[in-house]
Amino acid sequence: MSAYFEALAEFHFLRPWWLLVLLAAIWLPWAVRRRGDIRRRWRGVIAPHLLNALVVGETRERALRPVHLSALLLALGAIALAGPTWERERPPFPSDKAPLVIAVDLSPTMDAIDVTPTRLERAKLKIKALLARRDGGRTAIYAYAGSTHLVLPLTDDPTLLQTFADALQTRIMPVPGKDTVLAVRTIDAALKKETVPGTILLLTDGVEPAAVEPLHAYARSARTQVVVLAIGTADGGPLRGRDGTAPGLDSATLHALRAADIDVATLTPDGDADVAWVQRHVRQHVEQAASPDTVRWHDVGWPLTIPIALLALLWFRKGWTIRWIVGIGAAVVLAAPQADLRAQSTTAPRAWRMADLWLTHDQQGRRAFEQGKSAEAATQFDDPMWRGVSWYRAGKFAEAAREFEHISSPDGHFNLGNALAKQGKYQDAIPQYRLVLQQRPGWAPAQRNLALMQELIERQKQNEKHDEEAPDIKPDQIQYDASTPPPPPGGDKMQKGLAQQNAEMWMRAIQTSPTELLARKFALQRQQGKP
Template sequence: MNIDLSAFHFLRPGWLLLLLPGLLLPWLWRRRHDLARRLDGIIAPHLLQHLVITPVDQHRVRPAQLLGAILVMGGVAAAGPTWKQDRPAFLENRAPLILALDLSPSMAASDVPPSRIEAAKHRLHDLIARRAGSPTALIAYAGSAHLVLPATEDAALLDSFLQALAPGLIQRSGKDALGAIGIAKRLLDAEQSPGTLVLLTDGADKDQFDAIDKALRGSDLQVLVLAVGSQDGGLLAGGQQDAAGRPLLATFDAESLKGLADAADAPLGSLTLSDDDLDWIELHAQQHFEAAQGDEQQLHWQDAGYWLCWPLLLLALLSLRKGWKVHWLGALLLAASLVSAPQPARAGALADAFFTADQQGRWAFEHGHYAQAAAQFRDPFWKGVAAYHAADYPLALASFARLDSAQAYFYLGNTYVRLSKFDQAIGAYRQALARQPEFPQATANLALALALQKDREDQQEAGPPDEKPDQEVFDNTAGKGKDVPRNDAQAESDEQWLDNLSTSPAQFLRRKFSLQDAAAGAGS
């Protein structure tokens, strides 16, 4: 353990006053039991040393001395010694980061091998791996901008949707960087936290520059522009040709990228084959996050006083000796340590004596015992959340139905989706958005539920194919086959369809983007 003495201080220095009685108590006890001092003035000093017989003390440590040591060590622990800052820096990758990937056709150019889009996805894959367990959101844009995933800490889920992105998923042509900035601002407003948006693109729409400048004024959103492509441009993938039979060439608009960076007051970088571009993103995101959080007023220090709890407990146990007047001290400190120690995993009389049912449920929830947490919680929201994670959906529905909040309706919608009840899920998400309009997770899940409902309806309308078989073969000639009823046929079909959907996020994203574009067109 390295201690920086230059930064060492106490968080609660008032507790250091306990050092005074802790040091005085052993000294006063020794002074009181000094027989020679008590007889001083009564017997001549030259006779006193021959008349006083000092009893042999079999105990090297006396109760008063032990109590003094406990007071001193306890005072230091309660004062909160610290020497290390708990900084919310990007060194721990906790700063919110929003990735916006351009899906316009020019991103299919092959001047950056194997293509611009694939090179960008490869770099983002490495960045997501660096930030595993940290909040990262994903946006796709071309002629319109769409939220792919809100801020999530699930790196595997984020990467699976990232790899599904490709030119052609968004039907509208163009480069709507302004739309991506608008989505990023709404995400950060919901999180109430400063963050960074990274635009990975090979060009920009010059008509949006003034609007981008106005949109970012006074905002906590920092924009970074990462250029993808080479100055010479490249051929489009698949050997696409124009009307004259000449190969189509995708240009690299460096001038528009510089204009985009100026309009957004953003640093401009370029995609590299090394980790320099990733380090560049992390450095700017870290500096922006710390500056937006403030100076020392926003910094927290790690309290190291808890390291002294174990020596304190040992001293308390040593005080349990027969005949000692402070033998009760050990039991008192032991009881206090039980209150602060993480012991409520075993529900019983001891846990009930020191912890409420919700506290026991919270401990079980944080340690992944969701079924146990659902049984312990009395708070309906947390009982519902625990039941949802434990896949006890009937209990989750019953718990969330008792509440009238945006978060409760959001989880209610998630539960209905798990049960494939998309109509109820859509209604729940809309109720959540009615109570909290800026709720990106509910907005994204509402779009998902609408897409799932549409696919369900399309599948049911399509029905079985009309073609007749070439030949009919029966394994039971006399009875021409048997009719075997299967009550679970529809459920089995739905489950198979959901499994297929989960393995094809590109198909889902294409439908989602199309529905959102259609809704935006109808609204305008």
């Protein structure tokens, strides 16, 4: 029900001026009825008591006439062209790359069995459902208790992610307790390197009351979104495998988190509504972070062409007539491409297709784009931004650059710089990123790409300088220090044998479970003071 009201609140028309045609749809039946009223036409000439006697052959009007059908078609056409919408389209570049970091609470209370089989095992099941819904989205996993540790960096491999998620156990954490603020800060520092704004999902059975205020301050200032999925019951339960009882969910703290602008949901034991809630927040965060000139709304007016076509069939009924000149004129006006619907194409005109009767070029291109046919979509789009995005996805960076050259917005310059960089034209990409920074001062993605281009150019210069030196120059004589004896005969073979032996010992050493591997890794990181 909440989703229904959210959609209702977002409802609007993309091109509301087309609704003025509704006035013509209302006026048309009234005008035709008025024109056909014989009594009204003679009322000023013949006395009323004589007019009633002189009017003969008057028949009862039909309830449905061609003019009513024409008015209905005008109304439906006006609504369709006005572009009703209530849902944002996913941005072409970042939506499917939106990073999500799953932070799993591994404090001892996660072994409570108030939810079956345990809170931690239920969290693993939710991770599996979320990875399936992510459909290749980039995801990372962290574990935290009194310390925070990286389990797996951002990757789109769900099998690898699930393998390491299944290996998580509370006993592998080197520091007991729970420090949620440390976990959020550590993960946020890693997500700052990402171009697309990320989301931190805390899978936990509670947050310390002292962490509410720092998280509130973080939510107001940070680029990264934090959402909490609370796992447990209000009553708590015993710990599996050891003595003790875990406390239940602290409802007061959860309410305080919601008041602190942190989105909180509780476990859905009988479904995946909580997983859908998480994925929806990830998508909405990326869309809200996108610049206003890149936000696109999904136009749902085109399905109205189906009832328009069905109603138009009634014009062929026997006895029905229509003024075809007016009808053809109205059809031409309604079918004319609008400037905001179809941009000026920079590609050669394409041949007419049967689908053109039902879908615009951009709609056909979007269908091909969503099916993964990027090269085909690029030939169908009229919108230069979408053509460029499609060429970019297809790996045709030169074609993408030609399309982005016609877009003067910051996103156009940014995408053009990316397309040039993909071609190795680092020097040409630098001015594009600088143009973006002139229009969007301090924009982190452009700053990072500009710095990367300058670094790559410097690296190319060093490689060229290195290539100028002869690589096969051998020393005239090898000198050994007096304290270091020269290598014995057959030393190379001995070194190779030792290296092979060490490699075999190392391979035998890592033949252990992922859980033990993570435990050793976390302990070593704790000793070195690294997350």
